[in-house]
Amino acid sequence: MNVSDLCLGTLYLSDCTGYEIKKLFEAAFSHFHTAGFGSIYPALNKLAKAGLVEVRTEAGEGKPDRKRYSITEEGKAVFLLSLTQTEPGEQLKSDFQVILFFSHLMPTERLRQVVEQMETAYQHKLGYLRSIVEMECHSEGVRLGINIGIASISARLETLKKHKHKLLANHKEPPQCDLSSL
């Protein structure tokens, strides 16, 4: 499942412009997938070339022109096929956990900062997820996805809160390293 597939899937639900797809990605997928304009626009052009989507240009009054994309029947078939054939999997990339892994090499003060930042980040994410789960327009699958996200982040936050004191209290200041040559 790459950006191209996600664009096709989004267009299955409703016609969109590239800009709207980006906004939708942020609102709907941001807790399990990300994508920038630099990958969305080329993906849409590629899909159009392959005949999986169709484009029509709308003249913007006072605003820039927009290209509105619709999925074709072939596009629908391709998306359904890749959806059913995709193996479910999850992969986390956590710089926070890397930092924890090597935390004994870090100054205590920086470690404290990092922990605090992460707590705040978790709280923000939770707030966001709780705000969207309350909306009543979700399908059962979407709702489950959000609930899994909430439970997961909530558990991470609680574990961090519970153990951070031990981490910081037992932390030994590492010997300073010579950075003058860099």
Place this chain on the structure above:
Amino acid sequence: MNVSDLCLGTLYLSDCTGYEIKKLFEAAFSHFHTAGFGSIYPALNKLAKAGLVEVRTEAGEGKPDRKRYSITEEGKAVFLLSLTQTEPGEQLKSDFQVILFFSHLMPTERLRQVVEQMETAYQHKLGYLRSIVEMECHSEGVRLGINIGIASISARLETLKKHKHKLLANHKEPPQCDLSSL
């Protein structure tokens, strides 16, 4: 934090061969980072060229020759700098959640399969994490990282178990799509 940084960090802890680094990655980082030989070997060569690690070749008796890498003082300084400057962040890429998001477009039977696969995958991951947290060699930071992983996966699994019946019971078989032309 890329593969190159992680190699450097691993070599900070002890001298290793590329092959050993891969094994260590699997054992220690696999729940928050992955890397294959195709990125580790080039990374080590790059680090050697930059003077951040040193190599010596060991003749293998009955086994292939090995290249053992050690970090240099400059390498240590570079790693400590990038460790303290890295902003803590986490990013999930979940094809499972994508499937859930579009689950109303999938055949019920496939959805049931996907949910079961994911349950098993979570259980395996939990088993693995619980087996390593019991070892007593971990630093406080490493232990916290593992505990966060356990809490997180555990929460995901429980949420899935709790809501999957509702998901499957309310699921409507979507109209079949014409796949003959593909």
Place this chain on the structure above:
DNA sequence: GGACTCATGTAAGCTGTTACATGATTTC
């Protein structure tokens, strides 16, 4: 006047995956 939103796109580059190539030894 500056920042932000709307709107689309390109190009360079970084990073990583996958497949291939080699080859000996050990285990089933």
Place this chain on the structure above:
DNA sequence: GAAATCATGTAACAGCTTACATGAGTCC
């Protein structure tokens, strides 16, 4: 005899990020 483990590496490709380019309108 087949498969797995040990051991290193390259080359092609896929995929995404970042920065740049353009330009009008709106809000403070």
